[in-house]
Amino acid sequence: MTRPTPKEIKAMADVAGVPVSAEVAKRIANSIGPAFEGFAPIAGTLPFDLEPAGFLLVQQAGEASK
């Protein structure tokens, strides 16, 4: 997982239907880049049988123990 470049961001924003200028794409890349880098150790490591609702199972296990 690598931080997207301004050029990639411009293309993604176009596809999303919210076009941005080159200057805005550069600013977005600067803003969001650290989040990509922070999450990089996790990205691509998650097991197959894991879905977002697993969070609720862990959370509710905590509730049940109260």
Added chain:
Amino acid sequence: MSTEPALLSLTEAAKAIAQKRFSSRETTQSCLDRIAQWQPRLNAFMAIETEAALAGADAADAALARGNAHGALHGVPLAHKDMYYETGKVVTCGSRIRRDFVATVTSTALQRLKDAGAIRLGSLQMAEFAYGPTGHNSHYGAVHNPWNVDHITGGSSSGSGSAVAARLTFAALGSDTGGSIRMPAHFCGVTGLKTTSGRISRAGAMPLSQSLDTVGPLARSAEDCALLLGLMAGADPQDPTAVTGPVPDYTAATRGGIKGLRIGVPTAFYVDDLDPEVARILEATIVVLKNEGANIVQVELPDQRQLAAACQLVLAVEAAAFHKRWLIERPQDYGPQVLMRLQNGLAIPGVSYLEAMRWRGPALAAHNAAVAGVDAVIAPVAPVAAPTIAESDVGNSLEAEAVIQRLTRFTRPINYLGLPSLALPTGFTHGGLPVAMQLIGCSFDEAMLLRIGAAFQRATDFHARVPKSA
């Protein structure tokens, strides 16, 4: 007990009205007098509804005279962050886009407070669409910190923090998606409770991020937060994400001591790169907890930077999705910083977003394992006390997101994990600015946090100090 009703705590004011030591009108007028005195310098209120508030107070007094008290907040005047819908009221969400939006429903949290007898003073300022941690608002102006009006309040519940600190309202609803209750509680010296995801219904509350948004109170004490939480928590058919289990007696929890409880202090991240004054106050807070009988233990938490990053990915995407229509149709109506932050969400691939969502379960499980046997973790809310409004006015500059992320680095991991956290005033800097610590608990164990917080507040007076007007 104070002779100025507005200086009472919420719990005291509710009792004073119920016992007819003060009328609701006297209490409401006292708040209105303070609002008139402070509002020009704080900009904490979005709307002040003087006549309606006094009419509501008179109705409450008349009902009480007939023996018809509505509930635990009978006749108590409150104001809330301007993102809680109330039928027929303009709810701006701190934005130009919703400047004239009139709600057609009433939020569940607000309705439950009304059902308990609360009356409405008006609405409180906030960051535009609750997307900003400082208290700046390019449409309605910055909200000012009552401890020093040159300094920020924190956000996004900026008006809530400022108004509760200045004793303009007994308490206020805030919302916390990345720190928006705890940051203003920290900077303004009030008590703020970020609830567990699912603890309080979000129906009728403006959304920012459906996975991270939480409703909670800012108030003058843990006891007051307990009262409000007890009234608002519980199942709601309008919000299927609200949990359906029984609601604990939070007020009873505040009466417990903390002797023998185990309170964890993180070995890293939350203790790194702290301003020396924040570090000093953390140490002093630990001493108080020890003196009250708590066992302080070190805890080694999983990498919090990864949690903060995951939180940012989730929040950016969900916020951009909520706002997409307006990003297309009305981009010029956003403030520059909020527009910039909403646009960030466009740059995150769907796969990355879903990875961040899928990791929440394992991340929470790892956290739970790290804190097994610990009743709560104590950590700073932010690494610094309130910066000035001028120095933190970063707008949409290239460094803006980095400044925001640094400021909220101790709060975002908790939102990602969906955990409850109670921010408590725990000291003041030498310059007179408040500093808070957060008690982080296990999922749905707000009662433990309120118990520890109340015990701390019985042993200290930081929460009871009132900023002086000039």
